[in-house]
Amino acid sequence: MDAYDVIVIGAGFGGPVAAKKCAEAGFTTLMIERSGIPGEKVISGLVIPIYGFLFGPEFIRNGNPPIERPICSVVNRFLKNGEIYATDKSLRVPKPITMGYAAYCKPFCTWLADKAVAAGANLRTSTTVTDLILEDGHIRGVITDKGERISAKVVIDAGGTQNPLSIKAGVRRKFDPEAIELYMIWDFEMKKEDVDDVFGHSMEFFHTMPEERMGAPLGYGSTLYFFTYRNSIHPGLGQFLITEGKVPNVAKLLKEYFDNFTSKVTRWNRDIAPKVKLRGTMWDVCPIYAGLLPKDRTMPYYTDGMLIIGDAAGFESAAFGDGVPNAWFSADIAADVAIDAIRADDTSKSFLKRYDERIRANPFIIHTISDTRRWDMRNVLISRDEKEHIKRIHDFWGIGAFKYKYMGGPCIKASVQLIRQNPGIIGEWTKMFQRYFDNWVNNRFDRLSTDQG
Amino acid sequence: MVKKFEDMPGVEWVEGTGEFIIVNVEKCTGCGNCIKVCLANCYEIIDKKSRIRSLEKCMECGACWYSCTEDAINFSWPAGGTGFRTNWG
Numbered sequence: 001m002d003a004y005d006v007i008v009i010g011a012g013f014g015g016p017v018a019a020k021k022c023a024e025a026g027f028t029t030l031m032i033e034r035s036g037i038p039g040e041k042v043i044s045g046l047v048i049p050i051y052g053f054l055f056g057p058e059f060i061r062n063g064n065p066p067i068e069r070p071i072c073s074v075v076n077r078f079l080k081n082g083e084i085y086a087t088d089k090s091l092r093v094p095k096p097i098t099m100g101y102a103a104y105c106k107p108f109c110t111w112l113a114d115k116a117v118a119a120g121a122n123l124r125t126s127t128t129v130t131d132l133i134l135e136d137g138h139i140r141g142v143i144t145d146k147g148e149r150i151s152a153k154v155v156i157d158a159g160g161t162q163n164p165l166s167i168k169a170g171v172r173r174k175f176d177p178e179a180i181e182l183y184m185i186w187d188f189e190m191k192k193e194d195v196d197d198v199f200g201h202s203m204e205f206f207h208t209m210p211e212e213r214m215g216a217p218l219g220y221g222s223t224l225y226f227f228t229y230r231n232s233i234h235p236g237l238g239q240f241l242i243t244e245g246k247v248p249n250v251a252k253l254l255k256e257y258f259d260n261f262t263s264k265v266t267r268w269n270r271d272i273a274p275k276v277k278l279r280g281t282m283w284d285v286c287p288i289y290a291g292l293l294p295k296d297r298t299m300p301y302y303t304d305g306m307l308i309i310g311d312a313a314g315f316e317s318a319a320f321g322d323g324v325p326n327a328w329f330s331a332d333i334a335a336d337v338a339i340d341a342i343r344a345d346d347t348s349k350s351f352l353k354r355y356d357e358r359i360r361a362n363p364f365i366i367h368t369i370s371d372t373r374r375w376d377m378r379n380v381l382i383s384r385d386e387k388e389h390i391k392r393i394h395d396f397w398g399i400g401a402f403k404y405k406y407m408g409g410p411c412i413k414a415s416v417q418l419i420r421q422n423p424g425i426i427g428e429w430t431k432m433f434q435r436y437f438d439n440w441v442n443n444r445f446d447r448l449s450t451d452q453g
Numbered sequence: 454m455v456k457k458f459e460d461m462p463g464v465e466w467v468e469g470t471g472e473f474i475i476v477n478v479e480k481c482t483g484c485g486n487c488i489k490v491c492l493a494n495c496y497e498i499i500d501k502k503s504r505i506r507s508l509e510k511c512m513e514c515g516a517c518w519y520s521c522t523e524d525a526i527n528f529s530w531p532a533g534g535t536g537f538r539t540n541w542g
Contacts, residue, residue: 034530034534035538036467036534036538037538039542040540040542041513041537041538041542042542043512044542104540104541104542106539106540106542125533125534126533127534128531128532128533130529130530144533145532146533161515162514162515162518162528174515174518174519176519177520182490182516185542232541234541241516241520247486247490249489250489250490250516251488251492252489278462279462279463279541280463280464280540280541281462281463281464282464282512282537282539282542283512284512284542285516285519
């Protein structure tokens with residue numbers, strides 16, 4: 001039987017971060033990925049929020065990952081009868097500072113996995129982990145679909161939202177359907193000059209009352225969003241699997257909402273549609289409300305011999321639905337705890353409890369999984385109060401999002417923590433903003449292992 | 454073998470997944486939740502029970518599995534290197 005110090009299940013956004021750190025600490029580390037190339041099964045309309053880069057792993061901040069567009073502002077459009085009746089553009093920062101970076105999952109996850117491999121981790125692709133090796137309730141390794149049994153001192157489960165392994169091992173249950181949003185995304189080719197002209201460095205959201213039938217009432221889903229990439233745009237919308245206690249016909253509704261949008265909205269028909277060509281349609285689910293539902297929130301994310309990170313642990317932001325920053329934070333913490341546990345020769349649950357303590361001490365994870373702003377939005381839409389709707393969106397996707405009680409608090413707390421540890425961090429941030437922007441302008445990023453020639 | 458479908462641009466499917474989603478007909482009540490949440494049209498109701506019609510356009514999202522209140526759907530990952538893949542996720 002093959003043996004490693006650490007096995008990481010999944011090479012998505014979190015797995016490689018954990019694997020890289022464990023390999024750098026001198027431990028034999030194996031990443032097992034079920035797809036042929038990391039990221040080709042990761043579906044996300046993706047603008048990775050800036051707090052992931054500022055406060056996440058140093059090698060990302062100091063590296064040259066493939067990004068699709070620096071996003072410097074959020075434009076909120078309020079629609080009635082297909083026309084814009086109000087706009088909130090208050091959340092904006094001057095270039096090269098950004099609110100986040102748009103990215104395709106496949107190149108970005110490949111970049112992360114390449115970094116883990118360069119640090120000495122092994123990567124096995126096209127391999128599905130079908131089971132965990134359990135000895136008296138202690139996880140001692142994994143079993144693959146090739147029938148191999150591979151042992152590990154610590155298993156880090158980075159298998160994403162649906163990952164059935166920890167359920168099979170009796171550690172967790174599947175998420176409650178009320179926690180799960182099914183979202184559909186469309187990828188349209190659009191010339192860079194046209195994206196620059198129509199959107200610039202903005203991402204754009206379209207907010208509606210339920211009567212418009214262009215999206216699930218916010219609180220029960222995502223408002224229709226347009227993420228902007230280099231030569232493409234990436235609209236998406238989603239709905240929870242339970243609305244008012246019932247499973248709605250989500251499959252039909254998502255298509256209906258988008259058809260209504262593309263047939264009735266002037267902004268689409270005049271400014272966007274003539275310049276785009278459909279290239280892809282896809283969908284996935286994410287556990288946005290896992291942190292708000294006590295049943296889901298209280299499921300363990302560690303056990304004897306195993307730590308669970310990212311979406312697999314339910315660390316998805318309940319307001320914004322982004323999972324990448326928390327995947328990075330939890331991967332980094334899990335690696336630290338795994339390293340300490342192996343050095344102490346104690347991988348029991350009682351030692352690994354410090355993972356839970358460190359997760360709770362992270363200024364972002366607990367705050368973002370507890371954020372009720374999206375959930376509460378359902379009440380505004382029930383009351384049909386337009387003024388209140390605009391006000392709430394201002395506190396959500398407008399500058400109000402940086403109030404201390406929302407993202408301002410965690411950002412200040414994390415900044416103080418980080419500046420204390422590393423007074424040079426402000427210089428690193430400044431350099432990151434400039435380098436990321438220059439990389440994008442020159443369309444020059446690190447070479448990927450998948451690049452041809 | 455790799456499959457593509459005209460109505461599903463930008464995604465392709467590598468064959469050989471195995472039966473990674475299985476309906477337990479004993480537990481199934483035929484409520485149709487799985488049909489309502491499946492964007493790939495994987496399910497059909499026959500004799501008041503849900504059956505897998507085809508997994509050929511499945512994107513492995515698991516919405517059917519989450520929505521099944523009777524715990525009648527067994528979801529696991531397809532075999533390594535099989536199932537859907539995309540450059541545009």
